[in-house]
Amino acid sequence: MSTLLEVDGVTVTFDGFRAINSLSIQFAPAELRAIIGPNGAGKTTFMDIVTGKTKPDEGHVIWGDRNISLLGMSESQIAREGIGRKFQKPTVFEAQTVRQNLAMALKNPRGPFAVLMHKKTPKNAERIEAIATEIGLIDQLARVAGELSHGQKQWLEIGMLLAQDPKLLLVDEPAAGMTVEEREKTTDILRRAAETRAVVVVEHDMEFVRRLGCKVTVLHEGSVLAEGSLDHVTSNQTVIDVYLGRSHA
Amino acid sequence: MRQSFISQNPSVLWFLAALGLFTVVVTLMSEATGVGLISTSFVKTLGKTLCLCLIAIAMDVVWGYCGILSLGHFAFFGIGGYAIGMWLMYARTEAIVVPNLMAQTIPPTPQEISDAIGNQIFGVVGSAEFPMIWAFADSLFLQLLMVVLVPGLLALVFGWLAFRSRVTGVYLSILTQAMTLALSLYLFQNDSGLRGNNGLSGLQNIPGYEETSQAMISIVFLWGSALALALAYVFFAWVVSGKMGSVVKGIRDNEARVRFLGYHVESYKLFIFTITAIVSGIAGALYYPQAGIINPGELTPIASIYLAVWVAIGGRGRLYGAAIGAAFVSLLSSWFTGGGAPNINLGFYTIQWTDWWLVLLGVSFVAVTLFFPKGIGGLFDYLVRKPS
Ligand SMILES: Nc1ncnc2c1ncn2[C@@H]1O[C@H](COP(=O)(O)OP(=O)(O)OP(=O)(O)O)[C@@H](O)[C@H]1O
Numbered sequence: 001m002s003t004l005l006e007v008d009g010v011t012v013t014f015d016g017f018r019a020i021n022s023l024s025i026q027f028a029p030a031e032l033r034a035i036i037g038p039n040g041a042g043k044t045t046f047m048d049i050v051t052g053k054t055k056p057d058e059g060h061v062i063w064g065d066r067n068i069s070l071l072g073m074s075e076s077q078i079a080r081e082g083i084g085r086k087f088q089k090p091t092v093f094e095a096q097t098v099r100q101n102l103a104m105a106l107k108n109p110r111g112p113f114a115v116l117m118h119k120k121t122p123k124n125a126e127r128i129e130a131i132a133t134e135i136g137l138i139d140q141l142a143r144v145a146g147e148l149s150h151g152q153k154q155w156l157e158i159g160m161l162l163a164q165d166p167k168l169l170l171v172d173e174p175a176a177g178m179t180v181e182e183r184e185k186t187t188d189i190l191r192r193a194a195e196t197r198a199v200v201v202v203e204h205d206m207e208f209v210r211r212l213g214c215k216v217t218v219l220h221e222g223s224v225l226a227e228g229s230l231d232h233v234t235s236n237q238t239v240i241d242v243y244l245g246r247s248h249a
Numbered sequence: 250m251r252q253s254f255i256s257q258n259p260s261v262l263w264f265l266a267a268l269g270l271f272t273v274v275v276t277l278m279s280e281a282t283g284v285g286l287i288s289t290s291f292v293k294t295l296g297k298t299l300c301l302c303l304i305a306i307a308m309d310v311v312w313g314y315c316g317i318l319s320l321g322h323f324a325f326f327g328i329g330g331y332a333i334g335m336w337l338m339y340a341r342t343e344a345i346v347v348p349n350l351m352a353q354t355i356p357p358t359p360q361e362i363s364d365a366i367g368n369q370i371f372g373v374v375g376s377a378e379f380p381m382i383w384a385f386a387d388s389l390f391l392q393l394l395m396v397v398l399v400p401g402l403l404a405l406v407f408g409w410l411a412f413r414s415r416v417t418g419v420y421l422s423i424l425t426q427a428m429t430l431a432l433s434l435y436l437f438q439n440d441s442g443l444r445g446n447n448g449l450s451g452l453q454n455i456p457g458y459e460e461t462s463q464a465m466i467s468i469v470f471l472w473g474s475a476l477a478l479a480l481a482y483v484f485f486a487w488v489v490s491g492k493m494g495s496v497v498k499g500i501r502d503n504e505a506r507v508r509f510l511g512y513h514v515e516s517y518k519l520f521i522f523t524i525t526a527i528v529s530g531i532a533g534a535l536y537y538p539q540a541g542i543i544n545p546g547e548l549t550p551i552a553s554i555y556l557a558v559w560v561a562i563g564g565r566g567r568l569y570g571a572a573i574g575a576a577f578v579s580l581l582s583s584w585f586t587g588g589g590a591p592n593i594n595l596g597f598y599t600i601q602w603t604d605w606w607l608v609l610l611g612v613s614f615v616a617v618t619l620f621f622p623k624g625i626g627g628l629f630d631y632l633v634r635k636p637s
């Protein structure tokens with residue numbers, strides 16, 4: 001199995017506190033992976049490191065076939081390399097329409113002059129419509145994103161990720177605040193996305209993780225505690241002690 | 250494409266129509282070309298107002314659309330004014346000095362001519378030498394180039410340093426304000442080479458047009474200012490529409506998100522900061538020949554703060570709002586401070602508007618920010634029921 005992303009021995013300290021503690025974790029090119037773990041386990045910080053928001057004190061982050069290091073790169077360079085990210089709190093551009101949000105994310109040249117001279121093409125419009133259909137917002141294209149429901153905003157953000165056409169999607173708590181039906185739909189979107197690329201989902205909700213039906217990595221205090229199928233990790237005694245033991249819905 | 254841009258932005262046509270109508274009406278009422286109902290000095294005030302509208306729409310693009318509260322754009326405006334002022338002063342002094350020298354029996358050497366002009370211009374600061382920065386003052390073309398290049402390059406270098414270090418928000422405002430303050434303090438010095446606090450004067454006299462009346466010149470500048478405003482309006486409206494507009498507004502609302510989409514945010518900010526600085530320089534170059542004088546007092550930081558106030562009162566994030574705000578507040582300001590508004594006698598106290606206008610302006614600013622965040626421009630939403 002080839003590796004798409006390899007995080008190796010990474011450590012991050014915030015004011016002496018080790019949020020990530022020699023973390024090593026790998027992802028394959030087309031896999032769906034769930035990351036679970038108690039609050040403060042370092043799940044979001046892990047995404048911050050991969051996407052260039054946080055610089056680690058130690059360790060390596062190696063990306064793609066060419067084995068390049070992501071550590072010296074800026075957020076926008078990493079995004080252009082093909083890593084897309086959905087934030088824990090849904091962040092879409094609320095003042096703009098669904099179509100504009102997707103158009104901005106659509107994979108196209110990112111330089112100011114290319115963008116200034118950008119012309120709408122039927123091909124781009126088709127791609128936007130295909131993605132909007134995928135995320136169930138095809139009837140909402142002309143609406144201002146700020147008017148969408150919470151769940152719709154989450155989908156729009158996932159749609160923006162898909163529009164970037166990344167090789168790796170990092171999705172932080174996509175189901176938070178969603179109704180049961182909405183969660184089911186979200187699972188479907190993520191599963192389909194993972195057919196052609198790597199999708200990493202951070203989620204607290206065990207039902208949601210079960211429905212994803214994929215390999216699970218448990219993080220605890222900044223490092224990997226257990227890895228394997230959901231049944232495998234949930235029967236692990238340490239996992240039960242540190243995570244499942246704390247009442248979780 | 251042009252077609253669709255205009256049809257998607259009907260406010261552009263409305264703005265151009267209103268501006269055209271305004272300019273024609275003023276022309277027909279002026280002393281030089283019309284019935285004489287509007288005095289030449291008021292034509293100049295209106296022409297200057299158009300220049301303030303021009304810098305206001307630039308400010309709106311950088312602040313209202315891109316979220317960068319720059320307190321440096323009036324400095325760029327001043328630089329544009331100084332750049333054109335140097336040529337105006339040089340050429341006019343030359344036109345006076347040279348015939349005098351020629352009248353003497355021995356023809357003057359180029360050095361003597363230069364000394365005589367230098368003496369005239371720099372006598373007030375006790376000097377006669379031409380400083381380095383006046384090297385191109387004899388060329389209108391080169392000084393016009395300076396109007397664009399100096400603000401543009403300054404904005405490029407300053408913006409690059411600031412944006413690259415991810416200075417944002419209040420810190421960026423303070424940094425731009427410091428730049429403005431440094432520039433005005435420098436200009437206040439006598440050995441700045443720009444006549445210290447005397448500034449440059451006599452700018453209303455256009456070399457080569459000594460025979461043309463000021464009434465006529467005021468009309469020409471009115472049209473020039475209107476044309477510049479119209480062109481810049483169309484240009485900015487185009488920049489902030491479409492995908493560029495999306496990215497720029499995205500940066501305003503959530504810079505980090507735009508970065509994670511793969512956009513190099515700093516380049517976009519630098520682009521917007523620089524083009525708006527250039528337009529501000531052009532606005533200044535049109536303004537000061539109508540004002541007649543420029544001095545360092547004009548570009549102290551308070552001027553840039555006023556600019557932000559105009560844009561806020563007019564309505565951020567819509568170009569016509571910024572233009573309306575600048576016109577409305579600056580004209581009202583000259584009415585109040587020029588003694589146009591009658592004082593209010595409260596019996597125990599008389600409100601003198603020359604003193605109290607700033608208080609009124611400050612209160613209005615706070616009120617608009619708190620209760621009408623869309624500003625005057627927001628009123629148009631009631632007329633046109635369509636999402637902007
Ligand atoms: N910028 C920061 N400065 C200081 N401490 C931080 C910072 N970011 C994260 N931390 C700390 O690092 C630890 C890991 O945080 P992180 O957000 O990665 O947890 P998480 O696993 O995503 O938790 P949750 O499930 O609550 O989202 C926490 O204790 C948090 O307080």
Ligand SMILES: [Mg+2]
Pocket residue numbers: 043044045088172
């Ligand atoms: Mg988190």
